Amino acid sequence: MATPVPAPAPTGPPITVVGIGADGWPGLADTSRAALRQAQVVIGGPRQLDLLPAEVTAERVRWPSPLRPAVAGVLAAHEGLRICVLASGDPMFFGIGRTLVETVGAERLLVLPHPSSVSYACARLGWPLDATEVVSLVGRPPDSLTRALHPGRRLLVLSADAHTPAAVAALLTARGFGASRLRVLEQLGGPAERRLEGTADGWPHPAGDPLNLIAVECAGGRRGSVVPGLPDDSYESDGQLTKRHVRAATLAVLAPAPGELLWDVGGGSGSIAVEWLRAHRDCRAVSIERDPVRAGRITRNAAALGVPGLRVVTGPAPAALAGLPAPDAVFIGGGLTVPGLLETCWAALAPGGRLVANTVTLESEALLTQWYRRWGGELLRLAVAHAVPVGGFTGWRQAMPVTQWSAVKPPADRSTSRPGEHS
Incomplete structure (x- = not known):
């Protein structure tokens, strides 16, 4: 069994991780707003930082790319200051929270989550969250989705960018699931929320908003198995x-x-x-x-x-x-x-x-x-x-x-x- 890497011993003041949604500042709880007002440094992606109002006076630092190898250095450069890290939705759900835990240890983090895009999507679609499989294509090739394709299965796919819906539609069609119904949910929870619908084999929509999630209802395709012994x-x-x-x-x-x-x-x-x-x-x-x-x-x-x-x-x-x-x-x-x-x-x-x-x-x-x-x-x-x-x-x-x-x-x-x- 792989041995987990021990988390570092906590040093320095806590790092507050604030989840923020497409609704931005108005959607934040009072605790999250207070943490951002009191911060001396706020670190996040450009889209997240742009959601903050002028009353947040902290220095704003953008994550470099690639992000993961840079995390330790960025945090070390602001050691001793009150740091807030912005994350999309729930930081511990396919978010930066995992990387931060592996870098500084859970004991040093105060995580203030926001509803994730998956929670919003299930609420909009009427799908039970516990019965819905989630596949992330952020930093992963579209072929990663194939393993989850089964006739009648419901999937939520986390998009890498505005072009992911078309890539998913193409993959589904190539794998025999062209009849699958797709719903692309953009800017979930925000004022610009939008839904696009169609089937995989005739996906009619051009690239839209990069902040999107794809709901897939699998139809057609070859019945597979979840146990060893494929044909x-x-x-x-x-x-x-x-x-x-x-x-x-x-x-x-x-x-x-x-x-x-x-x-x-x-x-x-x-x-x-x-x-x-x-x-x-x-x-x-x-x-x-x-x-x-x-x-x-x-x-x-x-x-x-x-x-x-x-x-x-x-x-x-x-x-x-x-x-x-x-x-x-x-x-x-x-x-x-x-x-x-x-x-x-x-x-x-x-x-x-x-x-x-x-x-x-x-x-x-x-x-x-x-x-x-x-x-x-x-x-x-x-x-x-x-x-x-x-x-x-x-x-x-x-x-x-x-x-x-x-x-x-x-x-x-x-x-x-x-x-x-x-x-």
Whole structure:
């Protein structure tokens, strides 16, 4: 499991984070107005700073771009002063609040939230907030939306800019969801609030206000699944693909959990890494593939299935593993007999990490048997047969059986031999 970075010890006066909506100063609570009046420095984006009246006399500082790496320096430059940071809506909901917590620690912040754009949207649409999925495309490619597309599903999409609605409409159409109803809600809660409507496949509106949110009612499209084992034809492949039923069994043993990192060694078509990432939006994965053509295919599969954040490393393992962040789990789908590969992957795991390896060859099976004798775990054979026509009848066609070894790395002080075994 990824270890959270400890928050810094609080130093200096509190930093007040004020959420502000499209209604600006009139929409702020008295507590938020008082904090801004008393501030010596107000930091925010240009649009947010322009919402403040002249009675706020503090120095106004604009965030530079890119924002995240600049936060610590901007705050340090005004250390010792009464600082207010402006945020859109609720600072802790896809806002700057998270970055501030990671930078200075929660104990130093006083957060004064405003209703988020999502709260406003649900109120306008009559959608229950707890039953509505939210996808942010701020700083993320439109392909990130694909994972959330299911017939009949309601989504709220946080836009990056005025061009996001058209990009979403194009993506929905390309993914077979062109009949989906879209409603673009601009300037929610402000005097210039506006709604635009249409369907994805005939989206008629030019780019409008950059402050917008998109409500999507998914219609059409191919029914997907939220559990591992997508149909094989979901993937672009040259045949190097962990097949559906074996893939589902493999993901079950890998056991993805939020925040964890997978190494998918010998990525092939990338199916194991892709479905690891689809298990939870906070899962992370690196796919290592020596063949550049296959590496490009992995990237395309990840985008098409809604996880464009998959990192693809092109190069032979184990050399290509050098410098990668330590994994919580490793899957080896090819190259088991390459000298040092198993050893490198096992050494990279912390105690409690999982390693799963699949093979169809006798040579690799012999190697996995040795590792099973040394480290224990589970050694099994997966055999799948499909019913096929045999003349006028039906018979079974057996796929190549897959040998799978899985193990959890024990504590470092445990003996390398299992009880009852001899060297």
